[in-house]
Each structure stands twice: as structure tokens, then as C-alpha cells.
Amino acid sequence: MKVLIVEDETPLRLSLLDYLRHDGYVCETAANYQQAHEKIKLYQYDCVLVDLTLPDGNGLDLVRTLKADNSPAGVLILSARDGLDDKIQGLELGADDYLAKPFHLAELNARLRAILRRRQFQGQRHLAFRDLMVWPEQALVLVQEQPVTLTRKEYDLLLFFLTNPNRVLTKEAIAEHIWGDAADMADSFDFIYTHLKNLRKKLQDAGADNYIRTIYGLGYKLMAEE
Template structure:
């Protein structure tokens, strides 16, 4: 799950990045409105962790931008204890949830995972597709009941495909999702092929068939091999 953390307080931002990264999230960060606005215009995110009080703009305006652009990102807003009006305004504009400062980092992680389930998987604790089952809480993966051991990158790529079944995903989009926004500076995305080849092999060895199809010149898509 790729998350943009928009928070101007350096210590809190660093703590969020460290904790969420250790908990399996792919974290990008922005210290203010301008930097965050540039990122949401250039990149896609699964979720945005949004402080509403920023030094160079309003978090609510960034939320308006996300909604105007029809972004698929879930939004978890962070507010001061007494900022009831901001909470209500954020929810009215389409934020998925809010947390009041101070908060426990574990709760941030749990809320973000809940946003992911609601946004992409209809709130279900498990994702199922043509024999593939992913437990979002434990990250356990099975294919037709057989456990499949994936690396972190393979898991992130599989989850991204499961969030967009049938959609052709480019190598650039896959790389950006699993490796972060900085990957757009690389000269070639050929390394994606190796990761997808290994993911394909593991799914097949568990009896899953050809789930990942190459669409030459465009990218890759997840399909039901028996359809």
C-alpha cells in the first residue's frame, strides 16, 4: 500500500514514516501544501495521510484537489483535538476517516488498512480472486488452498493487481507503486520483468495457472486463467 504522508511537523512525520514503513507500507512524504500538491498531481497513491494545518496552504484544499481529479486514494485526515469544524468539513469533502492528535502510531496503521479494504476490496478482510486468497491482516497468500510464500515486493505487486483485476498496468505504474515515486528517475523498468516472472512462477507452482498476462507494448494484467 503506497501512502503519501502530508505533515509539517518533522518529528511526527519521521515517526510516521518509520513506523508505517516497518509495518509494510510504501511511504512518500511532503512537509507542506505545495510539495503535496505536486506529488498528487504527478503520482498515484492508495491513501493520503493528511494534516489539515499546513504552513503554506490548507489541507482541505488538497482534499478538494484529490476529489476534483477523481483520485482513487483514500484520505485519512489528522486534526487538532479542538478542530471539530475541520473534521466535519473534511468528511463532507469526502475524506474516509480522521484521527485526532495525539494518536498512537498503531492506530494510524490500522485505520489506513481499513481505508484500503473499503476503497479497493469492499471492506472485506480477505481478497479472493479465481482461487487466490490474500488475508490483508496477516499478508498470508494461498492459491487453491496452497500457501504461497512471497517476497515483500511480490506481495505488493500482487495486491496492486488484485485491486485492479483485468486492468492493463504499465511497468512504470507497477514500479512506482512498489518502489516509490523516486523510481521515475531510473533509465529502464526492465527489472519489473524479473519480479513478475518470479511471481508468476510461484502462483503456477501452487496450481494457479497463468494469472498474469503480458500485453505487449502496454503492460500486464491479472486475469482468471479459467475464464
């Protein structure tokens, strides 16, 4: 899957590049409006990550260009301007999602995956991981071909792990993904642990290994290998 990262801040661009490449995406980058404009005119991408404030132009114009060209690429806006207007305008122009800076890389990845899943009609639409298979369209979870019943929160949690396998997910990133702004108030994240414990138990009862490991002091990780 081919992704274009349009971001003028070099360290952030490199972090995004590194994170997404690690996940098997084919990534290209553009550091300014001019480069980005050339690339979207020349090549096809599955998704474009657009920073709105570029030194030589407005990212919203890139979204306009993509839509004017009837590009099939998904668009995810990244903005440091925490303005509601930008968000509304961006989504009205046809962007698929909007993420305000600063964001968790895992959250970005989850949003990117969701966009790609929605857009790829011909491709495989399920997520598979070892004994696990998830069909997000039907919210169906299978362990060794057998369906497992999960609560809404447990399902969200599992999907977040599946979109970020082999990554340390911090409790903060998990809380923010699942509880949104309300996560701010959680001084302790004990209740994450409760949900996680239930999820682990249900998966193990269905015959899966304990994939979700606690990384001491940092967070949790979905392990690909034993």
C-alpha cells in the same frame, strides 16, 4: 501499497514514515502544501495522510484537489485542531476518516488499513497471520480453516492486533481503540486482560499457538515467529 504522508512537523513525519515503512508500505512524504500538491498531481497513491494545518496552505484544499481529480486514493485527515467543524467539513469533502492529534500510531495504522481494505475491491480482502485468517467483511475468523466464535470485543481486539503485527501495543492504545473515550476512566486495565485471556484461550482451544505475548511493563504484541 503507496502512501503519501503530508505533515509539516519533521519529527512526527519521520515517526509516521518509520512506522508505516516497517509495516511494508511504500511511503513518500511532503512537508508542506506545495510539495504535497505537486505529488498528488504527479503520482497515484492508495492513501494520503493529510495534516490540516500546513505552513503554506490548508490541508482541506488538498482533499478538494484529490476529489476534483477523481483520485482513487483514500484520505485520512490528521488534525491538531480538535474542531468538530473541521471533522464534519473534511468528511463532507470526501475524506475517509479523521484522527485528532495526538494519536496512537497503532490506531493510525488500524484506520489506514480499514480505509485500504474498503477501497481495494480487486485485491485480497482477508487478513492472514500464521494459522489465522480473518475476513473482515463477514467478521469471520478461521483458525486452521475452522471458524472460531468470538465476542464483539474479542474480535475487535484480534483485528487490532492483526493490523499491527510484531508491534508492542500499549494497554492505553488498546483501550482507546476498543472503548473509545470511555477508556479515559480506566485507571487500571484489568478488564483488557480479561478479554485478552478469553481471546487467547479461544484461539489456543482452536489449535493456534499463543501468538499474543505480554511485553512486561509495556503492553502486548502479536508475535510472527516462535
